[in-house]
Amino acid sequence: MNKTDKQFIYLDNSATTPLYPEVLDAMLPYLTASYGNPSSLYPLGRKAHAAIEHTRSIIASLINASPEEIYFTSGATESNNWVFYMNADKKCLCTAIEHASVINQPNIFTFNVTQEGFVDTSMLDYTLMDNPFELVSTMLANNEIGSIQDIQTIGEICHKHNVKYHVDATQGLCYLPIDVKKSHIDYLSASAHKIHGPKGVGFLYINKDENKDISSDITPLMYGGGQEQGLRPGTENVAGIVGFGKAIEVMMQRREDDLQKLTKLRNYMHYQIMNTIDDVEINGTYDFDRRLPGNLNYCFADIKSDELVEMLSEKGIYCSTGSACHNGSGKPSHVLKAIGLTDKQAMSSVRFSLGPDLDKTDIDVVVQTVINCVYTLRKY
Ligand code: PMP
Numbered sequence: 267m268n269k270t271d272k273q274f275i276y277l278d279n280s281a282t283t284p285l286y287p288e289v290l291d292a293m294l295p296y297l298t299a300s301y302g303n304p305s306s307l308y309p310l311g312r313k314a315h316a317a318i319e320h321t322r323s324i325i326a327s328l329i330n331a332s333p334e335e336i337y338f339t340s341g342a343t344e345s346n347n348w349v350f351y352m353n354a355d356k357k358c359l360c361t362a363i364e365h366a367s368v369i370n371q372p373n374i375f376t377f378n379v380t381q382e383g384f385v386d387t388s389m390l391d392y393t394l395m396d397n398p399f400e401l402v403s404t405m406l407a408n409n410e411i412g413s414i415q416d417i418q419t420i421g422e423i424c425h426k427h428n429v430k431y432h433v434d435a436t437q438g439l440c441y442l443p444i445d446v447k448k449s450h451i452d453y454l455s456a457s458a459h460k461i462h463g464p465k466g467v468g469f470l471y472i473n474k475d476e477n478k479d480i481s482s483d484i485t486p487l488m489y490g491g492g493q494e495q496g497l498r499p500g501t502e503n504v505a506g507i508v509g510f511g512k513a514i515e516v517m518m519q520r521r522e523d524d525l526q527k528l529t530k531l532r533n534y535m536h537y538q539i540m541n542t543i544d545d546v547e548i549n550g551t552y553d554f555d556r557r558l559p560g561n562l563n564y565c566f567a568d569i570k571s572d573e574l575v576e577m578l579s580e581k582g583i584y585c586s587t588g589s590a591c592h593n594g595s596g597k598p599s600h601v602l603k604a605i606g607l608t609d610k611q612a613m614s615s616v617r618f619s620l621g622p623d624l625d626k627t628d629i630d631v632v633v634q635t636v637i638n639c640v641y642t643l644r645k646y
Contacts, residue, residue, distance in 0.1 A: 274582040275628050279460075279560055280409045280437060280619035281586060285509070286462040292512035293464065296505035304502050305493065314504045321511030325469055328514055329454060330445040337470045337494045338507055342436040343367040345455030345470035348487045348498075349403070349432050350374070356400035359393070361385055362604035363411075365434060368403050369600065375399070381606050382551035383413030385420055394427040401430045406438030410588050410601040410617055411550030412561025414438065421450035430480065436460055436468075440517055441525050441559055446471055452480055458506065463513030467506035524622040528559040531629055532620055536562055538633040543640055549602055549615055560620035563602075565611045569643050574616055577639045583632055585618045 276284070296317060302310030304318055319333070326333045339345045346367040350358065353373070360368050362376045363383060369376065377393060380386055385404055394402070402424050407414045417433055424431040432453040435444060440461045446454055457468040473480050490499025533554065539546060545567035551557050566574065571587040578585060588599040598612035607615070618632070 272582075272628070274584055275624070275632055277583065277585045277618040277620055277624075277632065279621040280412075280558075280617065282459045282465065283440075283462045283621060284623070285464065286513060286516045288516050289463055289509045289512045293505040293509040296508050300504075304504060305491070314502075317504060317508050317511075318502055321507045321514075324511045324514050325471075328444070328518075329471060330447050331471050332474065334495070335471050335474050337472065337498050338502060339468045339470055339498060340466055340503070341459070341468040342434060342455045342457035343468075344487070345457075345468050346403075346432075346434055347371075348470055349401075349453045349455065351487050352483050352485050353401045353430070357398055358401040358403060359397075359399045360403040361405070361415075363408050363413075363601040364403065364405060365409060365436070368434060374403075379413075379604060382553070382556075383408055383411045383601075383605050384551070384556070385415050387416060387419045387423060390420065391423045391426075394423065394429055399429055401432060403432040403434065406433050406435040406442060406444070407558045408550070408601060409437045410599060411563050411605065412437075412558035412619075413550055414442065414556050414558065417444075417451065418449045421448075425450035437558060441521065441528075446473065452478065458510035458513055461513050461517050464506045464509040467503050467510050469510075520622070525559055527622055528620055529554070531624055531626065532560055532562060534626065535618070535620070535629045535633060538629070539564065539636065542633065542637050546640075547611075549607065550605065558619075562618045562620070563615060564618075565607065565615045566640055567614060569614050569640060571614055571616050573643055574636075574639055577643065578635060581635050581639070583635050585616055587615070588617060 296314065300310065300313050302314045304311060304315040322333045322336045325336050339348065346365065350371040350373065356373065358371065358374050360374050360376055362378050377390065404415050404420055406417055421431050430452040431450055433451050435454050435456045437460060439456045452473040454471040455468065459465040472484060484497060486497045488499055493499050493502060547565045549563040549565055575585060575587050598609045602612035602615055
C-alpha cells in the first residue's frame with residue numbers, strides 16, 4: 267500500500283509522541299526489580315526516592331529553577347488545574363487559544379490573539395493597565411496551529427504590572443529553550459508524553475522567590491500524605507518520573523539535529539501541499555520561525571476534515587482534525603475560530619504534526635495520499 271515498509275505513518279506528535287527506546291530502558295527496572303515505595307526507609311525505597319530526585323534536578327536545570335520548585339503531577343491537565351485552583355479567588359486572564367484545561371476554568375477571562383495566533387503584547391500591556399487581573403496564562407506554543415508565544419516579553423509585561431504569569435509549556439518543551447527566571451514565569455506546566463516520555467506524568471513549576479510571595483497562595487489540589495512537600499499527595503509514579511527525566515536527557519542530546527531535520531521535512535511537505543492541491547490555505551502563521559517545527563495545519567476547501575482524517579487513516583496516515591481533546595466533538599475548534607476561521611473553514615481543517623522519525627520518503631507518501639484523498643472527497 268505505502269512505498270515505505272511501515273504499517274502506518276504517524277503525523278500526530280502534538281497528540282502524543284512515541285517513547286524513545288532509552289526511556290523504556292530507563293523505566294523498566296522501576297517497574298520490575300526496583301519496585302520500592304519512595305517513602306520507605308530501606309534501600310529499595312531510597313533508590314526509588316533518589317531516582318525521583320534525580321529527575322527533579324534534571325527538570326530544574328532545564329528551566330533554570332530550583333528542585334524544590336518542581337512538583338510532579340499526572341500531566342499538564344492536572345498542573346493547569348492546580349494553578350487555577352490555587353488562584354480560585356483571583357481574576358485570571360488567558361488567550362482565546364488555550365488548551366481546554368485552562369480556557370474552561372470558571373474564573374477565567376479571555377483575550378484574543380492575532381490572526382496568526384500570537385499574543386498582541388501591546389494590547390496585553392494596555393489591558394493589564396486598566397484591569398485588576400492577578401494572573402495571566404498563555405501557552406508557550408499552540409497545540410493546533412503551532413504559534414510560539416514571546417513568553418519573555420509577556421513575562422516582562424506581567425512583571426511590570428505585578429501580575430503572576432503561568433505558562434503552559436506542554437507543546438514547546440521539546441524544542442524551545444525556557445528560563446523561568448529570565449521570563450518572570452511564576453507557574454509552568456508540562457507533560458512527559460509530548461517529549462517522547464511516558465503518559466500520565468507531568469510537572470508544575472511554582473516560583474518560590476521570596477520577593478514574589480507566591481508561597482502564601484500554595485494550596486494542595488488534593489489531600490493525603492506528605493509526598494511532594496505535602497502538596498501533591500499519593501505514591502509517586504516512579505517509573506513514569508524516571509522516564510520523564512530520561513526523555514529530557516535524550517531530547518537535549520538530539521534537540522539541534524531533530525530541530526533541523528523536522529524543519530526541513532515540514533518545509534518540504536508544506537511546499538508540496540501548496541503546489542499540488544488547489545484551494546488549500548495554511549492556518550496560523552506563515553512565519554515558520556515562529557511556528558513549532560513539526561506543525562502544519564491546513565484548511566482544505568469543500569472537504570469535511572473528519573472524512574479526510576478517516577480516509578487517510580484507512581490508508582495508514584495518522585493525523586488529526588485538531589487537538590486530541592477536541593477530536594470527535596463535532597464542534598469547530600475554538601483555536602481556529604479565534605484566529606478568524608468560519609465554522610465551515612474550521613471543520614475543513616486538518617493538523618499534521620511531524621516527528622523526527624519520519625523521512626522524505628514518508629512525506630512523499632503522505633503528500634501523494636493527501637492529494638488522492640482530497641481529489642476523491644471533492645469529487646463526491
Ligand atoms: N496543554 C496543552 C497545550 C496540550 O497540548 C495538552 C495535551 N493535549 C495538555 C495541556 C494536557 O496534557 P496532558 O495530556 O498531560 O494532560
